[in-house]
Amino acid sequence: MKRVLLLYGGRSSEHEVSCLSARSVLAVIDRSRYEVVPVGITREGRWTLTDGVIESAAGRPLPEVADAGPTVALVGGKDGARLIQVDEDGESARVVGRIDVAFPVLHGPWGEDGTVQGLLATVGVPYVGADVTASSIGIDKGAMKAAFAARGLPQGPYATVHRRRWDADPELVAATLEDRLPYPWFVKPARQGSSIGIGRVGERHELGAALVEAYGYDDVAIVEQGFAAPRELEVGVLGNEDIAVTAPGEIRPSHDFYDFEAKYLVESELVVPAEVADDVAERIDHLAREAYRAIGCRGMARVDFFLTEDAQLLVNEINTIPGFTPNSMFPRLWDAEGVRYPELVDRLLDLALATDA
Template identity: 40%
Template sequence: MKTNLYVLYGGKSVEHDVSLKTACTVMNAIDNSKFELYPIYITRNGIWCTPNKLKHEGIAINDLIAFPSHESEAASIGQVLIHQLSLPGLKVVLPLLHGSYGEDGTVQGLLELLNVPYVGNGVLSSSLTLDKAISKQLLAQGGIHQVQYAVYRYDQWCEDHESLLNQVETKIGYPCYVKPASLGSSIGISRCRDKDELITGISEAFKYDSKVVIEREVIGREIQVAVRGNEKPIASLPGEFIHNHVFFDFESKYMDKSLTMSIPAQISEEITLRIRELAIQAYQMHSCSGLARVDFFLDGENQLYLNEINALPGFTNYSMYPVMWERTDGTKYSELVEKLIDYAITRHAEKQSIQYTR
């Protein structure tokens, strides 16, 4: 009997389009002899709806777009739950929602209430990893080396611009990076070389979040490593993108056709081992399960800095995460998706043994 696979994508997030690319790639890789595919599109306004039945191969992004029959989130979610998720048989949910209202624990909480297995990180790990400010505090408590940073709230910015700017110039210096605390895909991030650019960068970041993280620039390389698994996670060989950009922003990541991957990254065996160990340590500190990508900076003196953890990394054929696994242990894209589904089913089955009454 086929497993009913419900794929959530789109979402009320500035990373909506990134989610569509991920979903399109994943759904084209699904083995239709094993899974019955049920796509669930979430509009930019948060309305849940289902597209027409998809063809078995050659799915395009436009095929994934649907038009809602309800105007409210509650009614649309209710309709999907009644007509889709209530179908009989083994079911698994595959949330491919990047950023807000998808990668932050909100959808995961709903799926926990529905008591259905779902791929990827749980409520706590999703919210922890998306909030860079909280994640950095957790990493600091664990003694993991990071770049010098500061966190500010929007109310602090409104109350005293000058004091905040002076603190950044004194503690962080230039160049520095300003980031929304809870967002990915390099959206809303600015590289600031002076006070005017810092003001502009802070204003830009606050468009996307009520909290910002400001970090000192590290001159060096950005090394990534993929992690997967539940209680006993494993880490891939590290990789890096080869590029000439001073600032690896959204356009550089998604529009630059000249990007090349170096997997494994050209680093020593000692640093490779250390990166893999730190990645697993950070993964477990955040209670991650299923998958995550951990990013590091490596400076000219071979000093490592853990940059951030991404609980739902890019997952297209050209994304670093799946390619790292293929070059580490030969796991093909479609096999990787099935492994992640297996992790979800195993985790859910184990949770059923927990007692909730006395």
């Protein structure tokens, strides 16, 4: 029986979302094939062995990793990686067990950005999802968009704004953006997910507050041109060399745009499969494969699109660790293809075990 290290929580602002995703994975993973070792990463970055019961604390809407369990660490050995438990005195440790494969269900910085992937690769543990390079490109919207542009993929107009540029001359930055992008704009942290830190800008005087919000999560912000009532379409991708793509699904946000609350607190409408013309579905399939290959992805991803009122199909972004919560599009898309949640988790672990760490 293979032993799976399930990593969740983490230091990012998407900590609670990661806990929700991990809870869903724990509920369906095949215990006849895998022994699961759930390890939560606290907000401060401590790895702690948990019992796998992920619940919300009293008075809180979303769960988080409790800072009560024993500290553990992953170390490389002569015959494979081991998870060890470190005693509180820091002077002794015991082996919890060998780790055969890891499933990082971590969203955002310090988990989805190549950092954890690099650690796992260093000690020789195969892991679910993209490698270090693809993870670091996928989390960084500026690098991701550059990779898409190099591949010739259609995208909406955007600009990158570093904090130091804004601090040095905000009037010049605003004027430059107005020359390049018609209003409205969406301002986002470059390396953040779950729609955290996003602001909508309809006039120049709103830009400063939106950038301040984005800079609370990253020193680089992406300013994207908004579109009037675009349809938001998404597909799931699975595979290493050979890849499969789902039919598209559509998100109909409960808010003006698909912000954090619309994703996790106030249920939005997910239409699976989306009602699109055959030629649009074929184009989405092709572009999703190209986006996947553009960053060198493996394992899995969710690729997001905008379909504008004038029928432009634009690649919005790729997510290398898509959400696995009950409200997440990725498992719903695969369920519509006949791949139930337990089988989806099995496939991901099989893909991980088929790769070099």
